[in-house]
Amino acid sequence: MTIKAHIMDEEGIRRCLRRIAHEILERNRGVENLALVGIRTRGVPLAERLARNIEEIEGKSVSTGILDITLYRDDLTLVAPQPLVRKTEIPFDVTDRRLVLVDDVLYTGRTVRAALDALMDLGRPKLIQLAVLVDRGHRELPIRADYVGKNVPTSHRENVQVLLREVDGEDKVLIIEQV
């Protein structure tokens, strides 16, 4: 595995999230009835950072939740042993809410499909939007993001790696080439 490119540094990620926070507010006309839901693992700190940005811009706080999609994956029969399941923590009723689902990388769309099913099982949201830091293409399902930090064309042999301070100790986005 070799690092092929640095596509974002700390400043780049910060500016992206700031812009997305503005876009979310613009599209939803404020924070009323709005909540952000981060997909484990790296969607969680991204959702929290977006919430902080929104609060700074708008002066009003926005609820956040954590979604673990493991039990909704469509590849559980293919991966053995079973991946670790962790808690879903949505401290608000999703019914009639405007939800923004947050993840680090959008690729095949299968994680988002699982996340949508998981959210639907918790109630009936008014609408669900999708925010991702990187869209790397190669969708296998009819899913698109409403808010994109950066579009990064990649090949299947490449891997986009998002590192975040809260999880990895530093902020950066890399393209890794598998040899």
Add this chain to the structure above:
Amino acid sequence: MSWTRKHLLGLQDLSRDEIQLILDTAEPCKEIFTRPIKKLPTLRGRVMVNLFYEPSTRTRTSFELAGKWMSVDVVNISTNLSSVAKGESLKDTAKTIAALGADFVVIRHYAAGSAKLLAETVQVSVINAGDGAHEHPTQALLDLFTIRDKKGTIEGLHVAIVGDILHSRVARSNIWGLTKMGAKVTVVGPPTLIPPGIEEMGVDVSYDFDEVIPHVDVINMLRIQKERQVAGLFPSLREYSALYGLSRRRLDRAKDDVLVIHPGPTNLGVEITSEVAEDPRASINEQVTNGVAVRMAVLYLLSGGKDIP
């Protein structure tokens, strides 16, 4: 730590890390109780057969619900209504179940080692729901889960297991589980109901409940198994109750934050009074809830396991 086993036959074989993984996986599974729709798609298309050669309400129902909430199709076989009543052997019954395409078999049987025999016979995940006086691993796991949930940890706790240790698979599985997780265990009961040599499992033995009770953090009261008693092991239920029953008066001599658990069904007035069963220090109903979560976790983990232990 990742799970590789195909069967859950007992806690004796499991490592501390494996037990920990089951408890950690049960934690998010418990969240389903708070949901309006209690259904996860995880194990869609899988088939589970409950094969019970002994009566059971909570274990069988708990496995059935755990399966259904994970979208497993569940079939119950009660042996008095099936070909077992015509004399079909355990092995033949097992082969029939395997031929029907089952992915999991949950077995309760009066003979120790029956779950292991089944695991060696068929290519199906076998879960031991109690084999004779040998093991009842999911009961012990839900006890461990309840203790960890209430106490925050298991390591360093002092647990008394009180009652008929001799006939109890629950006691045996609990001893394996608790000692592996770092608890100190004292088994308490009349000498006739404590098997000789039990100390080799790493536990202390006491015949005096009153002496032990002020020192423990958890009291696990076992059911007096009237169906397994042979005459003469104790003089009368009344005397048993006086010496080893958990009454309010006895409970009040325990630590303020003591936790009382009981695998159920309770013989109220024998090993535990109804007043104690309802006491806030007792978590008997919560054990039932936790049992479903633990069994969901077991089904999930076993469904990815491959090896034959």
